[in-house]
Amino acid sequence: MKLLKQLATEIHRRSIWQVLAVYLLGSAAVFQVVQSLTEGLGLPDWFPGFAVVLLIVLLPVVLATAVVREKAPEAEPSDGSGEPEEADDSMVGAAAPSPPIHRRRVLVMPRAMLGLIGILAVWAIVATSWLLFGNRLAPPEAETSLPVLGTKLVVLPFENLGPAAVDYFADGVTEEVTSRLSEIPELGIISRTTALQYKGSTQTVRVIGEELDVQYVLEGTVRWEGTPDGRSVVRVTLQLVRVADDIHIWTQRYDAILSEIFQVQSDIAEAVARALDITLLEPQRQALRAPPTESLEAYDFYLRGNDYYHRRFVEEDAWSAVEMYERAVELDPNFAVAYAALGRARVWLNSQFARSAELPRAREAVDEALQLAPDLVEAHMALGDYHYYGRLDYEQALEQYTWVQRRQPSNSDASALIAWIQRRQGNWERSIVNAERALELDPRNTVWLVGQAQNHLYMGRYEQAESYFRRAIALAPDVPYYYRWAAWSYLAWDGSTERAHRLLQQAFFRIEPAELLTGSEASWIIVSVFGEDYASALEQVDLEESGIDPGYYYLARARVSDQMGDGELARAYYDSARVEFEARVGDGPEHLAPHAEIGLAYAGLGQYEEAIREGRLAVQLRPVSRDAITGPDKVRDLARIYVMIGDYEQAIEQLEYLLSIPSGMSAALLRVDPFWDPLRSSPRFQMLLEADALERQPGQLPRRITA
Numbered sequence: 001m002k003l004l005k006q007l008a009t010e011i012h013r014r015s016i017w018q019v020l021a022v023y024l025l026g027s028a029a030v031f032q033v034v035q036s037l038t039e040g041l042g043l044p045d046w047f048p049g050f051a052v053v054l055l056i057v058l059l060p061v062v063l064a065t066a067v068v069r070e071k072a073p074e075a076e077p078s079d080g081s082g083e084p085e086e087a088d089d090s091m092v093g094a095a096a097p098s099p100p101i102h103r104r105r106v107l108v109m110p111r112a113m114l115g116l117i118g119i120l121a122v123w124a125i126v127a128t129s130w131l132l133f134g135n136r137l138a139p140p141e142a143e144t145s146l147p148v149l150g151t152k153l154v155v156l157p158f159e160n161l162g163p164a165a166v167d168y169f170a171d172g173v174t175e176e177v178t179s180r181l182s183e184i185p186e187l188g189i190i191s192r193t194t195a196l197q198y199k200g201s202t203q204t205v206r207v208i209g210e211e212l213d214v215q216y217v218l219e220g221t222v223r224w225e226g227t228p229d230g231r232s233v234v235r236v237t238l239q240l241v242r243v244a245d246d247i248h249i250w251t252q253r254y255d256a257i258l259s260e261i262f263q264v265q266s267d268i269a270e271a272v273a274r275a276l277d278i279t280l281l282e283p284q285r286q287a288l289r290a291p292p293t294e295s296l297e298a299y300d301f302y303l304r305g306n307d308y309y310h311r312r313f314v315e316e317d318a319w320s321a322v323e324m325y326e327r328a329v330e331l332d333p334n335f336a337v338a339y340a341a342l343g344r345a346r347v348w349l350n351s352q353f354a355r356s357a358e359l360p361r362a363r364e365a366v367d368e369a370l371q372l373a374p375d376l377v378e379a380h381m382a383l384g385d386y387h388y389y390g391r392l393d394y395e396q397a398l399e400q401y402t403w404v405q406r407r408q409p410s411n412s413d414a415s416a417l418i419a420w421i422q423r424r425q426g427n428w429e430r431s432i433v434n435a436e437r438a439l440e441l442d443p444r445n446t447v448w449l450v451g452q453a454q455n456h457l458y459m460g461r462y463e464q465a466e467s468y469f470r471r472a473i474a475l476a477p478d479v480p481y482y483y484r485w486a487a488w489s490y491l492a493w494d495g496s497t498e499r500a501h502r503l504l505q506q507a508f509f510r511i512e513p514a515e516l517l518t519g520s521e522a523s524w525i526i527v528s529v530f531g532e533d534y535a536s537a538l539e540q541v542d543l544e545e546s547g548i549d550p551g552y553y554y555l556a557r558a559r560v561s562d563q564m565g566d567g568e569l570a571r572a573y574y575d576s577a578r579v580e581f582e583a584r585v586g587d588g589p590e591h592l593a594p595h596a597e598i599g600l601a602y603a604g605l606g607q608y609e610e611a612i613r614e615g616r617l618a619v620q621l622r623p624v625s626r627d628a629i630t631g632p633d634k635v636r637d638l639a640r641i642y643v644m645i646g647d648y649e650q651a652i653e654q655l656e657y658l659l660s661i662p663s664g665m666s667a668a669l670l671r672v673d674p675f676w677d678p679l680r681s682s683p684r685f686q687m688l689l690e691a692d693a694l695e696r697q698p699g700q701l702p703r704r705i706t707a
Helices: 002-013 016-041 047-064 108-137 140-144 164-182 192-198 205-212 258-275 282-289 296-309 315-331 336-353 358-372 377-390 394-407 412-424 428-441 446-458 462-475 480-494 497-507 521-539 550-563 567-582 595-604 608-621 631-645 648-659 667-672 674-679 683-695
Strands: 151-155 187-189 216-226 232-242 247-257
Touching (some): 151 164, 151 192, 187 428, 258 282, 315 336, 315 358, 336 358, 377 394, 412 428, 446 480, 480 521, 480 667, 497 521, 521 550, 595 631, 631 648, 667 683
Parallel strands (some): 151 187, 151 216
Antiparallel strands (some): 216 232, 232 247
16 A cells, blocks of 8 residues: 555656646647548558557657656755864764755656657658658559458348339338448448349349359348328338358348438448447447438438439439439438439539539539538549549549548449549559459449450450450340440451351340441441441431431441442431531530541541541540540541541551550451551551551550550
8 A cells, every 4th residue: 555655656746647648638639630641641541540559659658758857955054164064973874864855847748749749750751751652662463452342241122012102212221221331341232233133033042142242131121101190100121141051140120110210221230230240330330320311301302313313314314313302402401412412413414415504513512512521422422423524534533432442442333433534544454453343342233344344355355355245235135335345346356247247136136226336436347347238227217216316327327328339428428417516516525525526527528627627636635645545536536537538648657556555446457347448558557457466465555656
């Protein structure tokens, strides 16, 4: 007891409690500064932890040196003689008494603050070194590393046991539970796009789990109905199944009034985490429990908006989604998730349907969402969409999507959009890695499948491209776009028309031939190689009922007429295409205007100067250095314009460039496409074909031939 009292006295005498208090308060301030600098400078996530380690390591050092510096005792007063008094003989041999302490100087604040400043200095040195040398010192594989996925789980669409009119509500509950589970980093959640394809499926849980390569399946039912006293009651019945042995490891039924639906969704996410032995940190638990809105009516409009947005490729449905989201935020001005959804929907109207007036309104909605909830994943996704689709600002968009990917490793949309930006930036290998992650989380998403197939096509990896095209076509056999690109890949692979022709014939059982021959860049290649075979199909098209783009239809008819020797008819169609495309200039951003198509039309009409002007303008507005996926298309169109006006040397120069970069162009394609026949007598063109065949190895980037 005496020892403890002495220890407490000594701690108090040396002011250790004061030092500890000052140090802890200062540490909290230092940590806040470090967190802000880490996010602002784009430093790795481990830098705040590094600061914590420094603070812990220095704490015992500060405490150990927290000693009160004592002042030396003053001299004893003399007796007036000027000589010191002699010592008393009786004291000889006895221990000398401790000199009295007249005052102490406590070095509390300077000592603690000096330690904190030292920690900040060390942290700043490491941070500066990382910013200057970190990227160069990092191993090559770090560039393609992705957040690690944990236990993989799919949430199957909950079956609606209530009236058919509220089917959207069951889908909304499914989507909300999926979203909340995605907030748990230890889980890899299969995307809604893939999960939705199993709605109403009769396949067993084990088969579905094996198809999606997941360890667990969450399935259930939702019933929403009224009661005699006017209340709305929701019953959600769930079961979590382990795929390996088909064992139900957790089942639960939730009965609640409608106003408690948010609590039910949170409880489900937490219960699933417990069943999978995942320990949630308090910030994660709070995030799961946070209700998106206080207004059930606003939430209902939000769910209706989601239902329309999933059908957004139809413009009427896209506008309906905007209308529903607007009603949601009117009812609850603090509904951040609805503002984010409204922003994405407006961006979509701008990019897909050229509604340019919606873009600034989209930014307003996104800014409102971020102001209400700065760390909301949906808001950062919406801001990424604004930069990517609205402004073509790939760097800003990539920053937003990367933030989301780190926060939610199982967000397949973020991984896919990162991949599409990376390939536009020419980072093909990194694009392939992120696209593969997106497909791991969303394996039945045909858009992601075709995007990955295009990556391999541009890289000259035709065998890999074929496997992705086949998967996409098997899942969506009625999409013309997929067949066109797959046929292009076959032609670029070995120049054999047999497989491409067989694929197109297969498509004709489901798709009108004219739809395959009009539309994208790939359609020009198909028309050029197979146009005469399908001329009659083009002649039978009713533009008003078919939904085919008139401009591309006229270009296809013009090309086929040229092939068949009907120059007068070809000119008429080229002129119709010119009128159609010129009317679109000014409808949206200049870099999206159809200048290349206008140039092709001018070339067909013999207006050479205008054709070259438009073709070069298209290349300038979308250069390969800025967009490695669309840029080559513009160079290819410029080469075609040069062929059509008879400037073969300039055409060959463009082709040389295309064969030196990932572009989808190959010597095999040049050989089989009759459009390039006027160049075949040129020794330079023949050397180009031979050089490409010898130098390009499958799966490798081609070497640059000309500057």
